[in-house]
Amino acid sequence: MHKLKLLLAGTVAALALSGAAAHAARGTDGDLKILFWQAVSTMNPYLSGGTKEVFASSIVIEPLARTDEKGELVPFLAAEIPTIDNGGLAKDLLSLTWKLKPDVKWSDGTPFTAEDVIFTWKYCTAPDGGCAQAAQYEGVKNVEAVDPHTVKITFTEPKPYPYSAFVGGQSPIIQAAQFKDCVGAKAPGCTSANFGPIGTGPFVVKDFKPNDVITFAANANYRDPAKPAFASITLKGGGDAASAARAVLETGEYDYAWNTMVEPEVLQTMLAAGKGRLESAFGTNVERINLNHFNADPSLGDKRSTADAGPHPSLKDPAVRRALSLAIDRDIIVEAGYGAAGKATCNIVPAPAAVASTKNDEWCLKQDIAGANKLLDDAGWVKGADGIRAKDGVKLSYLYSTSTNSVRQATQELVKAMWAEIGVGAELRNASAAVFFGGDPASPDTFQKFYADVEMYTNNFDGTDPEKYLAEWLCDKVPGPANGWQGQNIPRYCNPAYDKLVGELSKTADVEKRNALSKQLNDMLTEEGAHIALVHRGDLSAFAVTLEGVKMNSWDSQLWNLADWYRKK
Structure with missing residues (x-):
């Protein structure tokens, strides 16, 4: 464990050295291979609260602003962060005005405008829409266009912290033209849009196989002509955390594996192969x-x-x-x-x-x-002959559910044993992460359905x-x-x-x-x-030793600066 601590502590120094080199021109670094052991079920984060969907969609669709690796707000589709000092935040805290970057295009070549921002708000707040990110728009009374590149948000009451709507990976902008017929109860049925959203980010979806593989290509209309360095991305889903970590750290088959929640001693063994590194950040x-x-x-x-x-x-x-x-x-x-x-x-x-x-x-x-x-x-609550406590015919015995992962199953066993010491029983159950976090309203096994105690x-x-x-x-x-x-x-x-x-x-x-x-x-x-x-x-993820430009971020999507990633020559 001491060795692992040293490796994690060395991350900052390694990143400082790697940042000195400039990445290659757009599309010259080939295919970036990403492994999510929790497979992605949709590219629309408004229909799933799962982290895997938020992270995957951040490859394509973007918010007005993000929180960087230092915990500071930085503009993305916005030209600047609105504040009282620059006039963007009203002194009475009842409105916030965002100035959009000019000349940003969607990946289909059409202009990104204030109307897309307005539509995104209407989409998530529509009745019967089942928006998974509704909390981002709490307190928003109206969103209107001052001009094609200026958006004004009005709040129902003074909003001391106004940076929720359209900020971060959970609240990106979707294209009005693509989703116009997908509002309210129609939202889950728009398969084409949900699987392949048109975006402003560095990549576009080429092919989406739910709970399996997503392929991306560099966005030819991305606002920085020198980025991204990679021509394509292959994002494979499924498996488990240990196999994902091994594919980067030990075999070198992949460049990045998200969420390598694996026992520390197992990771130390994998690191000995010298093909990858671990990066961690606490958020x-x-x-x-x-x-x-x-x-x-x-x-x-x-x-x-x-x-x-x-x-x-x-x-x-x-x-x-x-x-x-x-x-x-x-x-x-x-x-x-x-x-x-x-x-x-x-x-x-x-x-x-x-x-x-x-x-x-x-x-x-x-x-x-x-x-x-x-x-x-x-x-x-009195213990019975079976050692389980009960009162008035009700037993302290629980169905205990989680996603399939070796660390989580080990934790379940530990908790079950601890609860047994106080006369509480537990039946352990786990479901594939793709299902558990999938958000399918028809599935009985999602964490939202919570068909367990x-x-x-x-x-x-x-x-x-x-x-x-x-x-x-x-x-x-x-x-x-x-x-x-x-x-x-x-x-x-x-x-x-x-x-x-x-x-x-x-x-x-x-x-x-x-x-x-x-x-x-x-x-x-x-x-x-x-x-x-x-x-x-x-947050603990695995990266190939050849992968540079990464800024590990626990405050937003780990892929927040994917446009800056490149292959060390």
Whole structure:
């Protein structure tokens, strides 16, 4: 593990040296081979909240601005970041005006204009659209064109942090002409557009095979005539994290493998081949166990995990939710599965430092089996002959779901053993990542459907301000049939006091007060058991030693500066 830490620590120095060389002219570096062991199901991030879809689509479609590797906002399709000083942000915080870069073209050669920005807002906020990124547009009253290259956003009330809509990989601009007949309930049926969006990014989709392979070609109309250096990209999906890491680090078959969540000792062995390197950066990724606040009993049929099912028969008890967290030894989970790329946490908002709370660390960070058992004893949950606690005919035995991955399956086994020490049973289940994170409203195995009692995965937020992320736990963000199972409130947590505090955050301009409110909201989610935060995960991916220009970024898509990648000669 010490060796792995040294390798990760050396990344910054290596990048500083590699940045000195200029990359080749457009299309002269051949094919870039990318491996996503979680296969991509759509190129439309508005129809899937999965990170793999957000990252893959960022190859083609772009936002007005992104957050760079330093956590700073940088313009992409916009000419500058609007502020009060430059007149882009109104002093009353009720409007934000973006100036677009002139002469940007879509990959089909047509001009990119303010109308495309307006359409994107209408697309995601349309009734019955099931937009997976609706939280990005919270509080937006209107989007209008001042002129073809100026867009004005008006908010329903003062917006102290206005950089959500059209910012980051989760909120890119889509072409109005291509998606005009795909609004509302028609959105999922627009297969051609969803699989091959016309974009302004450095590459275009040539062929899309869902949950398999995507091929891209350099965008001939990209705004920088010298970029991208690669002529094409082959993005292969499927497999597992270990095989993806091996294909870069050991065999050299691929140039980049995303999300190499593999046991540290296995990675060290692969690195010895000398064909690749690991790069890591800590942003806001948190591996968590969501606790289903709705009844997930299969006998309920289509009502399961919806409001019609009623509250969960045992997880509605706060003592049970607290005991499940107390029983977990997060340090063991980090050591076994993450090494230098993980830190134990109880926070769903672990970074940046200004908003990272320590309030719950004393009771939460260290395992307390005795305390967990006492909580359950006092709450009347009694162990039966099988060692499983029960009360009023309800057993503390849970279906525990996650995606297929060796680290996650090992974590499931560890948690199951820890819960057994307090009289809680667990049936373990896993589904292919392509299905689990796929967002198919017809599938019973997606994380949004949550047809289990508890489920585990990682999620994060773009940028450094958590307001829009914390808004995902609002009562009206619960996934269900009415929104095509695309709501972001996966645990089905609902607390009017929480909703009110999110509203207060949205109106607060003072930075210190915003930070305090963010911490308070984070603490509510932890204390009330919306979920059990486990590991603050560093983004860990594998890159070929010949690949240069990479700026590892945990605040946005890892492919955010793909136009600058090139092959070292």
